[in-house]
Amino acid sequence: MKQTFAIGIGGAAGQGVATPGDIFAKIFSRRGLHLNAYNAYQSIIRGGHTLLTIRTGTEKVTNMGDRIDLLIPLNQDTMDRHLQLLTAGAACIYNADTIKPGPAADGVQLCPLPVSELADITRNKVAQNTLAIGAGLHMLGIGFQALEDVLREQFKKKGEAVVAENVEVARAGYDYAAAHFTDFPNPVPKTENRYAILSGNIAMAMGGAAAGVKFYCAYPMSPSTGVLHWMAAHARKAGIMVRQVEDEIGVINMAIGAAHAGVRAMCATSGGGFALMSEGLGMSAMIETPVVVINCQRAGPSTGVPTKTEQGDLWQMLGAAFGDYPRVIAAPQDIGDCFKLIPEIFNLADRFQCPGLVLCDLLLSEGRLSVHPKDLDFSPPIDRGELITKTNGASSADAANEGYKRYKITDSGISPRAVPGVLGHIHTVATDEHMEDGVLISDEFTNPVKRRAMMEKRMRKVAGIEAAVPPPALLGPRDADVTLIGWGSTKGVIEEACEILNEQGISANQLPIRWLVPLHGEDIIEILRDSRLTVIVENNYSGQFARYLRSETSFVPNGHIRKYDGEPFMPHHIVEAAKEQLAGNTKLSVPMHEIMV
Amino acid sequence: MATSVQRATQLTIAELKGKVDPDWCPGCGDFGVLAALQKALVELKIPTHNVVTISGIGCSSNLPGYVNTYGMHTLHGRALAVATGLKLANHELTVLVTGGDGDGFGIGGNHFIHSMRRNVDLLYIVMDNQIYGLTTGQTSPTSRVGMKTKSMPFGNIEAPVNPISLALAAGATFVARGYSGEQKHLTELIKQGIEHPGFSFLDVFSPCVTYNHDNTYQWYRPRVKKLEDDSAYDPADWTAAMEKSLLWGDEIFIGKFFERTDVPTLHGAEPVLNEGPLVHRDPRVPPDVARSFIEELM
Numbered sequence: 001m002k003q004t005f006a007i008g009i010g011g012a013a014g015q016g017v018a019t020p021g022d023i024f025a026k027i028f029s030r031r032g033l034h035l036n037a038y039n040a041y042q043s044i045i046r047g048g049h050t051l052l053t054i055r056t057g058t059e060k061v062t063n064m065g066d067r068i069d070l071l072i073p074l075n076q077d078t079m080d081r082h083l084q085l086l087t088a089g090a091a092c093i094y095n096a097d098t099i100k101p102g103p104a105a106d107g108v109q110l111c112p113l114p115v116s117e118l119a120d121i122t123r124n125k126v127a128q129n130t131l132a133i134g135a136g137l138h139m140l141g142i143g144f145q146a147l148e149d150v151l152r153e154q155f156k157k158k159g160e161a162v163v164a165e166n167v168e169v170a171r172a173g174y175d176y177a178a179a180h181f182t183d184f185p186n187p188v189p190k191t192e193n194r195y196a197i198l199s200g201n202i203a204m205a206m207g208g209a210a211a212g213v214k215f216y217c218a219y220p221m222s223p224s225t226g227v228l229h230w231m232a233a234h235a236r237k238a239g240i241m242v243r244q245v246e247d248e249i250g251v252i253n254m255a256i257g258a259a260h261a262g263v264r265a266m267c268a269t270s271g272g273g274f275a276l277m278s279e280g281l282g283m284s285a286m287i288e289t290p291v292v293v294i295n296c297q298r299a300g301p302s303t304g305v306p307t308k309t310e311q312g313d314l315w316q317m318l319g320a321a322f323g324d325y326p327r328v329i330a331a332p333q334d335i336g337d338c339f340k341l342i343p344e345i346f347n348l349a350d351r352f353q354c355p356g357l358v359l360c361d362l363l364l365s366e367g368r369l370s371v372h373p374k375d376l377d378f379s380p381p382i383d384r385g386e387l388i389t390k391t392n393g394a395s396s397a398d399a400a401n402e403g404y405k406r407y408k409i410t411d412s413g414i415s416p417r418a419v420p421g422v423l424g425h426i427h428t429v430a431t432d433e434h435m436e437d438g439v440l441i442s443d444e445f446t447n448p449v450k451r452r453a454m455m456e457k458r459m460r461k462v463a464g465i466e467a468a469v470p471p472p473a474l475l476g477p478r479d480a481d482v483t484l485i486g487w488g489s490t491k492g493v494i495e496e497a498c499e500i501l502n503e504q505g506i507s508a509n510q511l512p513i514r515w516l517v518p519l520h521g522e523d524i525i526e527i528l529r530d531s532r533l534t535v536i537v538e539n540n541y542s543g544q545f546a547r548y549l550r551s552e553t554s555f556v557p558n559g560h561i562r563k564y565d566g567e568p569f570m571p572h573h574i575v576e577a578a579k580e581q582l583a584g585n586t587k588l589s590v591p592m593h594e595i596m597v
Numbered sequence: 598m599a600t601s602v603q604r605a606t607q608l609t610i611a612e613l614k615g616k617v618d619p620d621w622c623p624g625c626g627d628f629g630v631l632a633a634l635q636k637a638l639v640e641l642k643i644p645t646h647n648v649v650t651i652s653g654i655g656c657s658s659n660l661p662g663y664v665n666t667y668g669m670h671t672l673h674g675r676a677l678a679v680a681t682g683l684k685l686a687n688h689e690l691t692v693l694v695t696g697g698d699g700d701g702f703g704i705g706g707n708h709f710i711h712s713m714r715r716n717v718d719l720l721y722i723v724m725d726n727q728i729y730g731l732t733t734g735q736t737s738p739t740s741r742v743g744m745k746t747k748s749m750p751f752g753n754i755e756a757p758v759n760p761i762s763l764a765l766a767a768g769a770t771f772v773a774r775g776y777s778g779e780q781k782h783l784t785e786l787i788k789q790g791i792e793h794p795g796f797s798f799l800d801v802f803s804p805c806v807t808y809n810h811d812n813t814y815q816w817y818r819p820r821v822k823k824l825e826d827d828s829a830y831d832p833a834d835w836t837a838a839m840e841k842s843l844l845w846g847d848e849i850f851i852g853k854f855f856e857r858t859d860v861p862t863l864h865g866a867e868p869v870l871n872e873g874p875l876v877h878r879d880p881r882v883p884p885d886v887a888r889s890f891i892e893e894l895m
Contacts, residue, residue, distance in 0.1 A: 029895070194895060195895070196891050196894035196895050197894055197895075198894045202894070206890060209882050209887075209890070210882065210887070211880075212880025212881060214686065214875040214876075214878060214880065215682065215685065215686055215875065217682070234890065235869055236868060236869055237886050237889070237890075238882050238886065238890075239869060239872070239875075239878055239882070240869065241685050241686070241867065241869050241870065241875055242869075243681075243685070245678070245711075246707050246708065246710075246711040247707060249675065249678070249707075249708075250675075250678040250707070250708055250711070253671065253672065253675040253678035253679045253682070253708075254678045254679065254681050254682035254685075255682055256679060256682065257651075257669075257678065257679035257680060257681060257682025257683035257684075257686070258682035258683060258685060258686035258875075259682075259686075260669060260679070260682075260683055260686075261682070261683045261686035261687040261690070261875075261876050262686065262687065262876040263686045263875045263876050264880065265682065265686070279672055280672065280675070283671060283672050283675075287669070287671075373891050373895070376891050378881070378882055378884070378887035378890075379881070379884075382880055382881075389876070419687075419876065420646075420647075420649045420667035420683070420687065420690055421646060421647055421667075421687060421689065421690055421876075422646065423644075423646045424646070425646070426645060426646055426665060426666065426667055427667065427668070428615070428616075428650075428661045428662050428667070428668030428669065428670060429668065429669050429670065430662070430669075430670035431654070431670060431671060431672055432670060437616060438616075438662075438668075439616050439617055439662065440617075440659075440662060440670070443620055443659065
């Protein structure tokens with residue numbers, strides 16, 4: 001089993017949970033360690049309960065894991081919620097002045113800090129946090145210098161006095177732990193590697209910049225707002241026009257307008273905003289102007305649970321906009337993939353002149369992961385497809401205007417796209433059905449023959465899209481007792497569940513789905529033909545992917561593992577459910593999330 | 598909306614004719630708006646390939662198909678949002694937005710307000726007939742109280758939108774009203790609106806001869822009075838413009854209510870566009886900039 005170490009820091013919003021989290025993350029990443037961070041929080045600016053889990057190790061850490069090794073509760077509430085979940089070998093560092101521990105399991109080390117003795121709490125309101133970081137660091141076997149360096153950076157702007165005070169407080173915690181607490185048996189290792197630490201939202205925004213996005217617009221909506229924030233902060237350096245729009249209807253239409261002028265345009269939202277964009281997607285498909293839309297799913301329906309994760313928007317995505325039209329839909333599989341997917345989907349959207357939809361979720365959008373810098377490639381292939389941005393040979397507008405047909409009927413269904421401003425290619429695009437030259441066949445006269453020809457022209461692009469996207473592939477042993485099928489963000493946690501099952505003598509493999517449209521249903525059937533027990537794992541109530549796979553292929557799996565409590569899967573949820581299903585006890589497992597966050 | 602586009606050496610009405618003839622009802626006010634728009638473009642000599650005419654949905658929104666410029670016939674109410682994106686991606690283009698009162702003040706009302714406060718550099722012409730035509734005669738946001746329609750057969754009980762006052766309040770930097778029956782005057786307003794640097798709003802009385810039997814040519818003719826005939830009227834005076842915009846009765850004013858040119862346009866205010874239109878830029882982020890983005894995360 002992978003050697004990892006997880007720290008849980010909890011408190012009320014506004015108590016400064018983020019800062020210790022950032023400090024630990026920096027220290028781990030500078031030791032060349034991988035990390036995965038997940039913040040469980042609520043839609044509140046002050047108060048509530050927040051639990052940040054940072055899990056680190058020398059190998060890639062794909063999920064939050066099953067256990068907390070070090071708990072740092074910043075208030076009584078956090079202590080009450082989480083101490084009981086700690087198991088032997090774990091420790092809990094807390095402010096002995098204000099927090100009382102409850103019953104703890106055998107082998108859990110309680111580490112009370114006499115905060116008012118160690119620091120001047122009248123001057124330093126977050127002294128307990130800094131002391132705890134210092135103490136924790138000693139217990140992890142990390143030298144004090146690493147912490148001093150990070151604190152120096154953290155408080156640099158506030159002046160030398162603040163830096164010195166924080167270093168002194170941290171030192172007091174460090175020394176107190178040396179004298180009073182037992183260190184963890186295995187010191188946190190160190191490697192020569194260096195990783196970037198980023199959220200899925202930052203990854204998608206940077207992926208957009210790498211893809212050549214020149215126009216980004218959005219309306220703020222959790223959990224997608226991080227994309228807007230990165231774009232806005234880096235717009236001038238990257239040469240991107242970033243706009244905050246009045247609503248998501250305006251967002252999609254503005255993005256399509258920019259795309260129509262010839263630039264790559266992107267926008268991100270969550271389920272509610274995506275619902276408002278639906279009609280716009282149909283326009284993108286009908287006028288054949290490509291646009292990329294990201295939907296960072298949160299727990300629905302309606303306003304739902306704005307700060308919690310879910311994979312509940314698949315059918316909204318599949319059913320978005322009325323009528324039949326070609327499009328691509330992909331679900332990134334981890335935070336690194338959030339970056340990589342954006343240039344890929346832009347190339348498809350541009351080539352096939354259709355909407356490109358990214359189905360992300362809060363787990364990836366707001367989680368953080370260590371990614372190797374070489375996996376953040378700012379020179380990916382850029383394929384704009386059949387785009388006419390310059391006049392070729394036409395000498396005067398009226399002479400050349402005769403020949404160009406924006407919606408020319410072709411074998412591929414793709415018609416060369418001229419952008420406004422190009423001499424000799426004047427045309428009007430229309431959301432009404434139209435002829436090859438763009439003239440409407442909806443109002444003054446209709447024409448079944450031409451309507452059919454245009455539908456078939458557009459839908460012929462589907463075959464090209466299918467050929468351009470690879471089918472999914474099985475991960476793990478070809479032959480296994482159980483095959484777990486997941487899509488998008490569950491890839492990492494299923495991977496770890498498979499490892500645990502294999503260690504326990506149950507062979508398990510995974511079929512992770514990244515491309516939802518095109519699905520490659522026949523390939524999936526072929527892959528699953530020999531599987532002994534197939535179980536679909538997804539973060540929603542009704543088994544949206546299971547229903548989709550069935551509708552496309554008639555495939556019915558042996559069982560389902562679903563979770564719709566707002567929290568992501570932990571490896572043991574899947575392991576236990578898989579065993580339950582292998583034993584024939586149930587066909588539907590809904591694991592209970594034990595952590596109250 | 599003023600742009601630095603080159604002027605064509607010559608341009609004729611014939612060159613501005615679209616691929617098909619309008620399918621509006623005989624006598625529709627929109628014919629007059631189309632004619633005035635074509636005349637204005639001819640007089641300004643803007644090369645047709647540098648003009649984009651963008652509309653929503655409705656009778657009047659069919660206009661882009663009838664004029665030989667680049668065109669976009671978009672969604673109901675969304676033309677201004679599309680136009681904003683297009684203008685920001687290529688600010689060298691001359692952008693014209695056309696549509697009706699339902700399209701602009703009803704379903705598109707939110708975009709209307711926000712486009713004005715943003716001072717997007719375009720001319721927005723609303724062919725205002727105070728009725729829904731293409732859906733065969735329902736009450737519109739500008740229908741007068743008491744007007745009987747298929748959707749309000751016992752008479753409208755809701756107060757109408759005052760487009761001129763609304764535009765003034767929302768911060769439009771050029772606000773005018775025309776009348777389809779006053780061709781020369783309308784052509785002049787369209788020219789001024791195109792030349793104005795910023796958001797130009799032009800509400801045009803464009804009678805619906807089929808469904809609106811209240812606001813007919815006969816009704817308008819004695820009422821419309823040109824602001825330009827009053828030499829004391831100063832379009833730089835916002836308060837005076839607001840006062841005039843509220844008048845509705847035996848005298849209804851047409852003409853330029855308000856103009857100011859001291860407000861930066863949206864594209865002019867954004868330094869990202871200093872190096873020219875986005876559409877002409879290299880899509881790649883420079884390697885040193887890309888490196889700095891990654892280093893921030895390490």
